[in-house]
Amino acid sequence: MPEQPQILATLKEYFGYDTFRPLQQEIIHSIFEGKDNLVIMPTGGGKSICYQLPAILLPGITLVISPLIALMKDQVDGLLANGIAAAYVNSSQHPDEQQEIYQKVLDKEIKLLYVAPESLSFLDTILSQVKVSLVAIDEAHCISAWGHDFRPAYTQLGYLKSKFPETPVIALTATADKATRQDICDQLNIPEATQHLASFDRKNLSLEVRPGNKRIEQIYNFLSDKPNQSGIIYCLSRKTTEALAEKLNDKGYKAEAYHAGIDHQKRSQVQEDFINDTTQIVCATIAFGMGIDKSNVRWVIHYNLPKNIEGYYQEIGRAGRDGLPSSTLLFHSYADVVQLQKFADMSGNKEVQLAKLDRMKQYAESLSCRRKILLSYFGELIEEDCGNCDVCNDPPTFIDGTIIAQKALSCVTRIKEQEPIGTVIDVLRGAQNAAVYDKEYQNLKTYGIGNDIAWRDWQQYIIQLINQGYLEIAFHQNNKLKLTSLSKKILFEGEKISLAHLKELEKAKQPVVIQSDQGAAPDLFEKLRALRLELAKEAGIPAYQIFSDATLKEMEKFRPVSDEEFMQINGVGRQKMQNYGYRFIKEIIDFSSSKTKKKKKKSAKKGNTHKETLALYKEGLSIEEIAMQRKLAVATVFSHIMKLYNEGEAIDLHQFIDKQDIDAVKKAKEELDHPEGLKPYFEHFEGAIDYNTIKLALAILNQ
Template sequence: MKDAVLLKTLKEYFGYESFRPLQKKIINSVFEAKDNLVIMPTGGGKSICYQLPAILLPEITLVISPLIALMKDQVDGLNANGVPAAFLNSSQEEADKQEIFQKIDRREIKLLYVAPESLQFVDRFLTDGKVSLIAIDEAHCISSWGHDFRPAYTQLGYLKNRFPNTPMLALTATADKATRNDICRQLNIPHAQKHIASFDRKNLSLDVRQGIKRFEQITDFLKNRSKESGIIYCLSRKTTEELSTKLQRKGFKAEAYHAGLDHEERSQIQDDFINDKKQIICATIAFGMGIDKSNIRWVIHYNMPKNLEGYYQEIGRAGRDGLASDTLLFHSYSDVIQLQKFASNAKNQDVQLAKLDRMKQYSEALSCRRKILLSYFGEYLAEDCGNCDICRNPPEFFDGTIIAQKALSCIFRLKAAEPISTVIDVLRGSQNEVIRRNNYQQLSTYGIGKDISWNHWQQYLIQLINLGYVEIAFDRHNHLQLSEQAKKVLFEKEKVFLADIKEQEARAKVEKAAKTPENSLFERLRKLRLEIAREEDIPAYLIFNDASLKDMEKQRPMSDSEFLLVEGVGRKKMEDYGYRFIKEIIAFSKEKREKKKPKKKKKGNSIKETFQLYKDGLSIEEIAQEKGVTQNTIFGHLIKLYDEGENVNLKKFVPRSDLNAVKRARKVLDNTGSLRAYYEHFEEAIPYENIKISLKVLEKESN
């Protein structure tokens, strides 16, 4: 497929001027009828890899998707972009299904989304020749090695036998090497080309903290984020409910979401979140896979996740529009114990425990977190990222040999028969039931660490575990025991360097989020977007995402042609919403100018000012900045001055190649083409303003 056709389709339907890394390569592979496995981070642009080919391919594209909510979101987004799409699932009425079948027969649908459980509906009317492409979304669900195994996905292996000549595209955000191989094996695509995008989501800040005073830290984090959407992931249903209630009492629009709620209630909560009626969802991991919301600005993990794949996918739900977003992970020793119990009951216990151990290492790391996260997925980062808590506040180390000797001696005296909490109680000289019942007050190590706080002892012991001096005996009630390495500290004078524990309140102080002014253009456009969303009863981000609004704020488009150049604006969205957004931008700019220049100007003075600044040698950009208007407005002034015979050299504003191209196009279009006709003739490769100026120059030269 020609690059020009692909780029034109990308701009017209999705509003982007260029492809992201790997997208074009994957799309070309699809057109070559090859099978492909795509590992691309959440927000990395996986969907376009099959949605764009679907528009250009002759027959229907079948998309297997795990959740009804995810299908609906994708279909709504496609329809908003002018791409005919539909979904089939068990919740639909028979009449609705029949209507979709009829549309397929009339070739009115380009993409059909189907749940794995609903494949029997498709079988009865699709033949090999009627399917141009099969896309398997969230493909990791098919593998027991993956982090979200779903038995319903195991039936998908028959699709390649059923449609042997149809290319298959398997997509997922997270999959390690074992999972990737298993996906290809189970889908019967052993020779699939593997495309693995960078896992580095630079726009996400990574912050990990001890699970102490979590609620206070969360409310501090949320102070300047009252208008931003976010998710708080919790380990239990009870925690989601307790946390959402506490947040509601503090005035936050929060709701709990978990599998224990009935279907109707879950759907309502999800819809409220998608439509910006609720800002915060406190959820178990049951929430999120069905959410395609691009303007989630932060994700908090109230508890430590069970593996890095799940953690990565969950934080990936923030900042899908590419704008800066925050992630915050709390972890504690009790989280590890609880997750270890869960893993011990799993069928693939060894795999789960190993993955939990990697998650634990990440949470307790003292080096760049992004490096650790990326290395897990086989990606090497040369420099520290500068956007995680460790990079922002590097730990300071001190000689902690005496502290280590005290801790190790205490574990030795306890004969490796107690968990971390009792070890700390003995070190601090506590007087509780466990101490008295076991006569631990008689031990020589009793009270030798009373000058160190309980929380600091916990941190030092966790460091000693990470350094390999202490081990947790999970099979013996999580008792602490000494490793062989510990003997070097106790008997061979090996030094131990520990990270200084800064007071939690000081260390965990959240940098205040940059507050968007109430009267900014971005806020005005966001309010307009919400107003239109309520009118049309669709999620606001399906109209335009936050990145598009930010680009509008920066570019200040005041015409259709300028509006088309905004990132994320395709032709249909320009036609549907362009007028109202341009009107709002013009009104805002006018208000700003009036505030800056209270004195009323004489009519016609503005163009004369432009001419004077032009004669003074200022560039277009400098003139626009000086006058507080867009560059396109200045071009308009100069064209008018040129028409009036003033000494304005328009030729210097367009490349000679563009001028020559327009000159040739005039012959093809027979001098009758509109600006839009020229724009389409050049397949949008030459900007509107360059075409406009070129035509003006050529018109004068031909007279």
């Protein structure tokens, strides 16, 4: 292991720093001792130095796995500028260029080699001929189905520890909750890795959330006192980034759009101009900013609700990396939630994604200190409010919630932290249902001690306890509620707790606009009946026990499109809302969308809707963006794409699927001996690859 003076001299010579930031030195020493490490360090915390500095001093080569071409290029450019021999290999390069890099690796002229996970297999022969001193896996959360950005190509990386058993592995990510952290270590075959958790507290960032009405006007007002400051506006769709950039330019701001539909050269130019302060504002989809070290981003706006807290935290973390005061603003609307629910439907881990989206929605609607919520989500508990968020600056009316908290925490204790929020509330309220009686919870001391509080009020109080760090959700254990280290202060140490008055919470939410009677729609009624029958068969109960015909008729007339509106329908109670609400709302939204389109295109030929999809595809929109623009389900747009492909249209199916998934389906096809239908494949992958991806892969393999 190098001596400390040599390590500090290397830090100064190559990176220009005299001292390490918190945790960096500890991590670097651990690597030199040959140990595996998991590093959770927020954006701007200095993760890269943790493996780049050891790479310079270790005798062989350091292999860095990285998910994005832009990220690799930025890192390698920075290393070369610092005089460190580095290169990257990915699909954007010509084979001759790659061969030249391979030769440099063999000649020991390169210290760090960045590789996309998909390209690893091509390097096996080369890596067998050199000494790999360190393996670094950046954006390591991508390996975990519990994480917020799961990428199937990452799941093969566990073999690296088997291939290089004596080589230390360092996995790094800016955001990972407790479940994701353990899953990363298990999948990478480094279960004993030392976990280093840096503080997530970015005190210089102010946090603000606003309802998503008149967003453009609100953005103009927000920017009025920031005429020359750099900022990023994150949007859900490509079209929004372009429209927003255009409007900002019309107002005199230097703004550019950034998304995957723009050609590589243009994207690089936007990135370069932003880094060099030539462009002031970038309106971007979420891919922008990863690994880009621009310290003077003064503000970040989320035009749409993010799909989870991990992604949101990572994106706001791109502001204020120089430590100076910086602003963040999040808009939220129910329309965003519905759209993100549709996206979750297409994901390989739907239930986890929906639970995390629900947590994001709770953050946006919260009346607790926002910094407390973010920090407790990542397992960092603080007791004082931050004083630098909109809730702290304009606090709600509080009540003494100590007895309420004691009852809730006692109940979680009595059921041994084995149940999600719904069952906890049922026990508190003394519910007489199977969820309670099957496990004999009616015999617990806490059974029925909270029957004086309504179910939905209990739900809001428990969410506040989660927000304040007294409870946490175990997403990897079917969303079971767990106690935290703060819980005992309420239970055993006499600590008092304040909870927001629930009337304030209702005011903070967007008002529920009850739909007017929209008239009869026999087609919708039949769709709702068919859905009811499907759900009844799944549950093994008569259809009328789900909803009566009268309730379906009321849905047909009033067409509720949010949880709050749905609860106004006669015959919809709390439990049925939880069990079936999303499916019925989705059916109503899909029906309303298709009806709107029929009105607009009465003259169009029936059944030609997939041609509209083709036009948008040719504009470079993704399946999700087409779905958003056309107000269709993602699955519907996918069916259009497949139909267009089968009709001979020039559709490149490869852009909708990873090579890793194609290879996996090909292998399964051989192992299963060319099975009939999609179900054998789905069961073979245990749900890790969804039906649409399997269908795509088979279409490509059958070309």
